[in-house]
Amino acid sequence: MKVQPSRRVAFDVIRAVSESDAYANLLLPAAISRAALNTADAALATELTYGTLRRCGYYDAVIEVAASRSVERIDPPVLDALRLSAHQILSTRVASHAAVNEGVELVRAHAGRAATGFANGVLRAISREDPGTWRARVLERARNNAERLGLDHAHPAWIVRALHRALAAEGREGELEALLAADNVSPTVTMAALPGLAEPPERARRTAASPVGFRVGGGDPEPLMTASNGLLRVQDEGSQLAALALSRAMPVRAGERWLDLCAGPGGKTALLGAEALAGGASLEANEPVPARAGLVRRAVAGLPTEVPVSEEDGRDRAAAAAGLYDRVLVDAPCTGLGALRRRPEARWRKQPADVAELSALQEELFDAGVRALAPGGILAYVTCSPHLAETTAIVTEGARRASGAIEALDTRGILGGISRVPLDLGDAPAGPGPAQLWPHRHGTDAMFIALFRRVA
Numbered sequence: 001m002k003v004q005p006s007r008r009v010a011f012d013v014i015r016a017v018s019e020s021d022a023y024a025n026l027l028l029p030a031a032i033s034r035a036a037l038n039t040a041d042a043a044l045a046t047e048l049t050y051g052t053l054r055r056c057g058y059y060d061a062v063i064e065v066a067a068s069r070s071v072e073r074i075d076p077p078v079l080d081a082l083r084l085s086a087h088q089i090l091s092t093r094v095a096s097h098a099a100v101n102e103g104v105e106l107v108r109a110h111a112g113r114a115a116t117g118f119a120n121g122v123l124r125a126i127s128r129e130d131p132g133t134w135r136a137r138v139l140e141r142a143r144n145n146a147e148r149l150g151l152d153h154a155h156p157a158w159i160v161r162a163l164h165r166a167l168a169a170e171g172r173e174g175e176l177e178a179l180l181a182a183d184n185v186s187p188t189v190t191m192a193a194l195p196g197l198a199e200p201p202e203r204a205r206r207t208a209a210s211p212v213g214f215r216v217g218g219g220d221p222e223p224l225m226t227a228s229n230g231l232l233r234v235q236d237e238g239s240q241l242a243a244l245a246l247s248r249a250m251p252v253r254a255g256e257r258w259l260d261l262c263a264g265p266g267g268k269t270a271l272l273g274a275e276a277l278a279g280g281a282s283l284e285a286n287e288p289v290p291a292r293a294g295l296v297r298r299a300v301a302g303l304p305t306e307v308p309v310s311e312e313d314g315r316d317r318a319a320a321a322a323g324l325y326d327r328v329l330v331d332a333p334c335t336g337l338g339a340l341r342r343r344p345e346a347r348w349r350k351q352p353a354d355v356a357e358l359s360a361l362q363e364e365l366f367d368a369g370v371r372a373l374a375p376g377g378i379l380a381y382v383t384c385s386p387h388l389a390e391t392t393a394i395v396t397e398g399a400r401r402a403s404g405a406i407e408a409l410d411t412r413g414i415l416g417g418i419s420r421v422p423l424d425l426g427d428a429p430a431g432p433g434p435a436q437l438w439p440h441r442h443g444t445d446a447m448f449i450a451l452f453r454r455v456a
Contacts, residue, residue, distance in 0.1 A: 003102050003109075006041040007084070010048035011106055014080050017053060017345050024049055024345055052087040054184055054344035055154040059086040061138045066125040067118075077110040082122055089127050090134060096127040153180035158352050159337060166386040166436070170426025175440060182440035183340045183347075189221055190214075190237050192267075194274035197304070198231035209419040209442065210240040212271070230302035231274075235267045236339075238437045238444030239384075243268040244275070244418050245435075245449050246329055246380035249409060252279025256326040260285040261314045261369055264292025266299025268331055268382075273303045281326070285309045286317045318368035326377045330369040332362045334383040334390050338446030341439055359389050366398040370406055373454040379406065381450045386436055391448040395434060399452065408432040409451040 003011075009031045016022040028049055032042045052059070060071045063082050071079055085103030088094040100123040107119040126134070135152070142148035146164070150157040160180065167173045192212045193200045200206065200214035201224070207213030213235075216224065221234050258276050263269045263285035276283040285300070285307055287293040293311045300307040310317060314330075335354055340347050362383070369379045381398070383390050399406060410432040412425045423442065425435050434450035 003105050004041075004098075005035050005037060006045035007048060007088075007102055007106075009035050009037065009045040010052065011081065011084055013049050014052055014084060015077065015110075018076055018080055021349070023343070024053055025343065047092070048084060048087065050186060050344045051091055052084050053348075055087065055091065056083060056345070056348055057156065058138065058151055058154045059083045059090075061141060061151055062086055062090070062126060062134050063122060065134075065137055065141075067122045075111055075115065078107050078115050078119055081106040081110070082119060085123050086126055089123070090131045100124060100127055149177065149180060153177070154184060155180055155340075155347055156350075159340075159347060159350070162337065162355075162387045166388055166391070167426075169388060169392065170436065172426050175438075178440040179438060182438075185341060185439075187236070187341050187439075187443075187445075188215060189234060190240075191216065191221060191224070192233055192235040192240050192271060194231045194233070194270060194303075196278040197274050198228055200232070206420070207237050208421050209423060209444075210237045210244070211418065211420055212244070213237045213240050228302070230270065230299065233267065233270060233299070235271070236342075236445045236447075238338075238442070238447035239267055240271060241415060241418065241437065241444070242331070242380065242382045242447050242449050243271040243329070245411060245414055245451060246327055246378060247272055247275035247279075248418055249378050249380075249414050249451055252276070252281050253326075254280030256281035257324060257374075258283045258327040258329075259318075259321070259325045259372055260329045260331070261318060261372070262329075262331050262333060262365065263287040263296045263309065264289060266292075266296035268329060269296055269307065270299045270303065272329065273300050273305070273307045277303065277305050283307050286312055286314055288313050315364050315368045318372040322371045323374050325372045326374055327380075328369045328372050328377065329380045329382065330365050331382045332358075332365050332390075332394075334358055334362070334385040335387060336384055338384040338386055338439075338448070342445070355387055355389050359394065362390060362394045363398065366394055367401060370398070370402050370452075370454065373406075375454055375456070377454045378409070379452045379454070381434075381448075381452070383448045384445050386438070386446040386448060391436070391450075392434065395450045395452075405454060405456045406452040407455050408434075409453055411435045411449055411451045414451060415449065 013027050081103050085099045088099035089096050103123050104120050108116045146157040146160045150160045164176050204214035204216050260269045264287040269285045273283045287296050296309050412435045415435050437444045437447045
């Protein structure tokens with residue numbers, strides 16, 4: 001039996017993700033193009049790939065019950081074929097017999113005949129019971145509520161706990177299941193029109209919050225980006241608001257110098273570049289990873305003014321430019337837990353130890369950003385993670401270390417003045433403080449934004 005092309009593409013991408021830590025969002029478009037899939041088959045390959053990767057932990061639990069063995073004891077190519085087939089059986093309209101047969105064929109091609117009987121038995125066991133029965137059987141394995149929610153919504157339990165704590169800090173812990181569900185919905189493509197340089201197309205629908213955001217419905221946005229020379233570009237609405245919070249926190253004075261300290265891949269850099277140009281300011285960017293620095297250069301290439309891009313460690317870059325900048329963006333490297341809906345495999349790659357390692361770097365970059373500020377200058381600390389150790393802990397301790405040199409601005413109020421609609425930012429403490437955006441509440445990535453002014 002020949003495996004249908006869209007399923008073959010999905011399996012190949014899933015294998016690359018498992019075997020080589022590849023990124024599905026980078027591999028899948030090229031794989032679809034190589035296979036010359038039509039629109040319908042490309043859509044199926046995308047759904048199968050992302051759906052399997054997103055709910056991988058849940059399918060592993062199903063497979064363990066059906067196989068009566070741990071997934072660690074199953075050869076990786078066989079396990080990936082079982083995951084893909086389980087997704088088709090339990091979460092799509094694909095006929096169960098087709099999913100079973102093609103799953104067995106994938107195992108035969110990648111693991112030999114010896115494994116086909118095992119795969120056939122496991123998949124037939126899965127197909128004999130309906131999705132609701134499997135859900136009940138899997139949830140019985142949970143030892144506590146975090147594990148139950150994690151299995152039900154396909155999140156590692158430690159991430160469930162971290163998201164619960166972040167919501168509880170706003171008095172909104174009751175929204176946890178809505179957030180977990182939102183992480184499992186593929187986001188619609190959001191674009192930005194660089195202010196003063198481009199306008200959304202006539203057919204576009206403006207986004208609810210960002211004054212420069214729009215959507216154009218389905219289809220590939222690349223032709224629109226190419227035709228505009230990058231002045232119309234794909235960018236999450238939360239990312240847009242984070243950049244605008246810095247550029248519009250106060251009126252721009254001509255001659256200001258701005259620095260994007262951790263610029264890759266360059267979406268915020270391009271938007272800041274347009275904002276700087278409109279106000280008579282200049283922008284510089286820094287990105288230590290050469291490949292990502294290349295992406296930043298591509299992002300700003302269409303701007304009518306040069307944005308120099310350096311490739312230094314951000315801590316060194318700031319130390320060499322102490323007191324020079326009127327606005328500094330520290331878009332710090334983070335776990336990316338706020339963008340799980342975009343990167344379906346990311347939730348299974350991250351570990352709690354990653355938070356501690358990154359938070360140490362985030363602290364140093366925050367301090368570096370403060371050092372780079374001129375008196376009266378503004379710092380924006382931004383992460384695409386709501387984890388409290390990467391957000392409020394960083395800015396609270398950073399402000400303490402600054403010993404009165406900086407003061408917190410009313411980030412929530414500033415965002416409220418930028419947004420086209422009122423933003424529900426939770427039951428935050430009174431007074432100036434940071435803002436947290438959420439997929440389930442705002443339709444954005446879970447972007448954390450905190451603004452500070454240098455006063456000494």
